[in-house]
Amino acid sequence: MPTKTVTGAVIAIVLVVAIAITFTLLTPHKPKHAERIEEREMQKIEVGERIKLSAPDYRGNTSVEEALLKRRSVRFYSGEDLSIEEVSQLLWAAQGTTGTGRTAPSAGALYPLELYLVVGDVEGLDKGVYQYRPVEHELEKRVTGDVQMELSKAAVGQNQAHVRDAAVDLVFTAVYERTTGKYGERGFRYVHMEAGHAAQNVYLQAESLELGTVVIGAFSDDKVKELVNAEEQEEPLYIMPVGRTL
Numbered sequence: 001m002p003t004k005t006v007t008g009a010v011i012a013i014v015l016v017v018a019i020a021i022t023f024t025l026l027t028p029h030k031p032k033h034a035e036r037i038e039e040r041e042m043q044k045i046e047v048g049e050r051i052k053l054s055a056p057d058y059r060g061n062t063s064v065e066e067a068l069l070k071r072r073s074v075r076f077y078s079g080e081d082l083s084i085e086e087v088s089q090l091l092w093a094a095q096g097t098t099g100t101g102r103t104a105p106s107a108g109a110l111y112p113l114e115l116y117l118v119v120g121d122v123e124g125l126d127k128g129v130y131q132y133r134p135v136e137h138e139l140e141k142r143v144t145g146d147v148q149m150e151l152s153k154a155a156v157g158q159n160q161a162h163v164r165d166a167a168v169d170l171v172f173t174a175v176y177e178r179t180t181g182k183y184g185e186r187g188f189r190y191v192h193m194e195a196g197h198a199a200q201n202v203y204l205q206a207e208s209l210e211l212g213t214v215v216i217g218a219f220s221d222d223k224v225k226e227l228v229n230a231e232e233q234e235e236p237l238y239i240m241p242v243g244r245t246l
Contacts, residue, residue, distance in 0.1 A: 044126045050138045051125075054085050056092035062208040071203050074212025075162040077243025081121040082167040086209055090242060091115065091132045091139075093205035094170060094198050102134060104197040107190035112178040113198060113237075116228040118169040120148045129228050142229040154223035155216055155239060162214065166241030170202060170213075171224060173234040195237045202240055212245040 045051060095115045096103050102111065115132040117139060119125055129143035151171075152164035163169055172195055180187035199215050206213045216239040224236040 053088040073214040116171040156218040166243040170240040172238040
């Protein structure tokens, strides 16, 4: 092949490659996070609708002893999404059913606690507030939109940004009458004991999933009730932010 022909072919190839590279660089690409957001938006759930959660895993890789040893209160998170499977596992640990009862003991098996999930960043689940339905292991949409900032403002203190920055916030409320109706004034104590049992379950499950959490008890009761759309007879007891650790 003549030298001029070879040179011309090389120049042509170089030009094609240069044009392809330029086109690639100039073409806008969506980050993976944006794709996940779009996917969530395409799967929006209306208020009142329910979604079935995946079955919880009954065998983890972390022993109870190891989870107890490593358990810490964690207030700083990476900002990464949680998977719907991780959310399912956390909710089951907090208030899920075990065939004959629930994961947390309850005086008289009266189950006064209600559990809400405030979603910030969960793959496949749009932002909003969902109520956990333990018997069906389902989530029911209660509020549409991002309420984490307002929930953070409802918490008392100057260092509650972790409520806003967490992937999700668990909000425990209690219907005291379910327990005091049987046990009278002492029922209040039993309800508070039960909330502590459930919160510790979340701590240990989070540790098993390599996630972080912390319990918050200082907040405006009325504002929290309004934000999660709780029933009038419910009283909020805990906010537990959960996220991936740094």
